[in-house]
Amino acid sequence: MDELEILKRDWNKQGERNKLSVADIYPMLRKKSSSIVKTLFYISVAELVFWILVNSIPYLTSDSYRKKLDEVYGNDLLFNWLTIFSYVVIILFIYLLYKSYKSISVTDSSKKLMESILRTRKIVKYYVLYNLIMAGVSVVIGFYFAFNHDPELADQISHFSDKQYIIFTIIVVLAIGLFILIIWLFYKLIYGFLLKRLNKNYAELKRLEV
């Protein structure tokens, strides 16, 4: 006899052993969900806030930094365009994330549900990637402007020997690289941990279709 047929005979008795009353169920509706979608939502909001803060806190809290930035970049067209561009991108990401979260439905097929969650995660990933690239670009542009517009720094650099100049460049590049690597690993760890099971199950469903 088929093993599953034996199991079937006992199958419908499951609920009888754990039966809950209406009074047991009511309080369950008040409890908080611990689903991965909720966690993903919190992480993405935290990421949006984090990168907005990283970009704006030094400007808002330090008078001398703000003054210096306004002095150096204040009248620069490229800088103004970059600022506008970064706000547009943030708004775009918020919109895409909102739309993506709305499309996650627990009543979809399992495969579609997994795809919606992975798509949402991908949007967050692109947002992080965008910020990392922008951080890199900003540092490069920052150095370019500092060399050309900040007389104090330009004076210091001009006293560098060739060797010192090379060492200085290498340190800057390594520091940027390390910063990007740490952030990237941090995200890999968070999402790897959170979506491990989902990724495994999605891979299994995809394998069935091959």
Next chain:
Amino acid sequence: MNKELEHSFVELLEKHQNIAHKVCRLYTNNYDAHNDLFQEITIQLWKAYPKFRGDSKFSTWMYRVALNTAITLYRKSKRSIKTQDFDGVEFKIKTEAYDDTEEQQLKVLYQAVHQLNDIEKALVFLYLEDKDYREISETLGISEVNARVKMNRIKTKLKTILNP
């Protein structure tokens, strides 16, 4: 959400709770984990309930939400730390003789099913619920042919686990 909606939902869930318990039985190994998953399924059902139109049966709708919660959304909470297993001897199948008595047979069978992966368990669940392959394929999002092929493979796999 209004009281009337809440009341109708609780009544329906109380009536069909068996479905959620069966999903929990397949995907968890102990009582704490069972209760934890049941709690999450309840929340997901309740969140989705306002969109339940009633054009499908509540039970059919519930299968999908319960399974999706178990294989996709559920994240083990801290409450589900491992306590006493249902059978006390989970995953020790190879050292046990395959007894003919029904009770022993069932215990061994449940242990064997627990060794399947999440997707295989989902197929087993729907199969045990007497769902046809069209419904199985729609619930999981795979083709009907693949659902049938996979189900046959699972049966073979179970045989292998039971008779190593």
